[in-house]
Amino acid sequence: MSIRLHVILIPALFCLLAGHAALCAQDLRFEGPCDFGTINEADGPVVKSFSFRNDRRDTLVVCDITTACRCITGSPSFARVAPGETGEITLRFDPSYRSGAFEYRVVLWYFDRKISQSVKVTGNVVPMKHPVEEDHPYSLGGGLFSSHKVLPLGTLAAGETKKMFFRCGNGTDAPMDIRFEIEGCCADHIVMERHLSLGPDERVKVYISLTMPEGYSGKHVNRIWPVVNGVRLDAPILVKMTSAE
Numbered sequence: 001m002s003i004r005l006h007v008i009l010i011p012a013l014f015c016l017l018a019g020h021a022a023l024c025a026q027d028l029r030f031e032g033p034c035d036f037g038t039i040n041e042a043d044g045p046v047v048k049s050f051s052f053r054n055d056r057r058d059t060l061v062v063c064d065i066t067t068a069c070r071c072i073t074g075s076p077s078f079a080r081v082a083p084g085e086t087g088e089i090t091l092r093f094d095p096s097y098r099s100g101a102f103e104y105r106v107v108l109w110y111f112d113r114k115i116s117q118s119v120k121v122t123g124n125v126v127p128m129k130h131p132v133e134e135d136h137p138y139s140l141g142g143g144l145f146s147s148h149k150v151l152p153l154g155t156l157a158a159g160e161t162k163k164m165f166f167r168c169g170n171g172t173d174a175p176m177d178i179r180f181e182i183e184g185c186c187a188d189h190i191v192m193e194r195h196l197s198l199g200p201d202e203r204v205k206v207y208i209s210l211t212m213p214e215g216y217s218g219k220h221v222n223r224i225w226p227v228v229n230g231v232r233l234d235a236p237i238l239v240k241m242t243s244a245e
Helices: 003-018
Strands: 028-030 034-040 046-054 060-067 072-076 086-093 100-110 115-126 138-141 144-146 150-156 161-170 176-183 190-192 195-198 203-211 218-228 237-243
Touching (some): 028 115, 034 046, 034 086, 060 072, 060 086, 138 218, 150 161, 150 203, 161 195, 195 203, 203 237
Parallel strands (some): 150 237
Antiparallel strands (some): 028 046, 046 086, 060 100, 072 086, 100 115, 138 144, 144 161, 161 203, 176 195, 176 218, 218 237
């Protein structure tokens, strides 16, 4: 076998091993970038169509569109696109809880799903302001919201340490001074930030750590009482654990 024949066969073999003819040639040539441009999250899902030219020598039908993220979905037209003719795909992007620039790969399938070609889809999302209650569903009173009412630490052996966090959010339009008072048999063994200052609509994570002391048995409940602007609230956050002894 001549050296020249080796040069011809090696790229062809690579294409066959790759499993998709589209890796060696772009059958669908898009007229421009598949770019959604700037999207406002507050406007909700955006639908946009993108045109392509069939650069194959035979007619094709885009029969399916798959993506790796549920935020973007595609709808093929199932139209027959002759060689040199133009077809289009329609993509829907949901910007909910996504912000900034994005880039996804969308896979187009044709010839009864035997051949595929991936296309890069880009855009940029301008985030919206979400109400504090969306990710802090529990109202503790005084305009303070929490992601948790109960922090379940599970079963701990003596000397074992476990950590968790909960999120706090100031649901008011005024600054908030927060202090935490802890009550319970293990109160002295709970380590956490005891004083917070939150601005209007500000949200933070509060980390707690507990090391199970010696000589405890059974189930235990400790209470973290928020004190907002000097007023102790009526709803505590419960810290539950069980001693392994």
